[in-house]
Amino acid sequence: xxxxxxxxxxxxxxxxxxxxxxxxxxxxxxxxxxxxxxxxxxxxxxxxxxxxxxxxxxxxxxxxxxxxxxxxxxxxxxxxxxxxxxxxxxxxxxxxxxxxxxxxxxxxxxxxxxxxxxxxxxxxxxxxxxxxxxxxxxxxxxxxxxxxxxxxxxxxxxxxxxxxxxxxxxxxxxxxxxxxxxxxxxxxxxxxxxxxxxxxx
Numbered sequence: 001x002x003x004x005x006x007x008x009x010x011x012x013x014x015x016x017x018x019x020x021x022x023x024x025x026x027x028x029x030x031x032x033x034x035x036x037x038x039x040x041x042x043x044x045x046x047x048x049x050x051x052x053x054x055x056x057x058x059x060x061x062x063x064x065x066x067x068x069x070x071x072x073x074x075x076x077x078x079x080x081x082x083x084x085x086x087x088x089x090x091x092x093x094x095x096x097x098x099x100x101x102x103x104x105x106x107x108x109x110x111x112x113x114x115x116x117x118x119x120x121x122x123x124x125x126x127x128x129x130x131x132x133x134x135x136x137x138x139x140x141x142x143x144x145x146x147x148x149x150x151x152x153x154x155x156x157x158x159x160x161x162x163x164x165x166x167x168x169x170x171x172x173x174x175x176x177x178x179x180x181x182x183x184x185x186x187x188x189x190x191x192x193x194x195x196x197x198x199x200x201x
Contacts, residue, residue: 014078016044
């Protein structure tokens with residue numbers, strides 16, 4: 001079985017029948033890692049009303065990565081060529097073609113295009129957009145980067161400041177953390193006392 005056959009059977013599983021069962025079974029034996037082969041094999045068992053179908057559903061479901069797809073694939077109704085509705089064939093001569101030269105398409109006339117261009121040019125004809133004066137400057141951004149924010153104070157940050165010897169900042173950070181995390185206030189109070197002792201010595 002070649003890839004074109006696999007694609008054909010995946011698009012139209014109703015083509016799987018008794019004559020294709022051997023080829024699909026051989027595919028699963030030669031290439032057991034190809035889960036599409038197992039899905040085709042299971043659908044082929046269903047189409048042929050085989051007794052193995054019920055026993056094999058769980059086995060194949062474990063091999064297929066998308067069980068929802070497998071369910072939809074198995075539940076796709078079998079379409080017989082006899083069930084297809086007949087389509088009527090029409091000739092181009094059956095239709096009468098009217099004269100379309102009198103009709104104008106609104107908005108496509110040259111005059112309206114010229115008016116649009118004139119309005120644009122009379123309004124200044126500029127594509128540049130005036131940008132508001134920006135507050136961006138490298139100096140302002142550098143100052144904002146080193147400013148401390150109450151939002152970003154964490155226990156790790158306070159401990160880092162303490163270990164670096166920034167005792168004043170560490171003290172402020174632990175005081176903020178007491179307010180932010182009242183359930184750990186005893187621990188933070190002990191750290192504050194430790195910092196105060198180090199500052200006094």
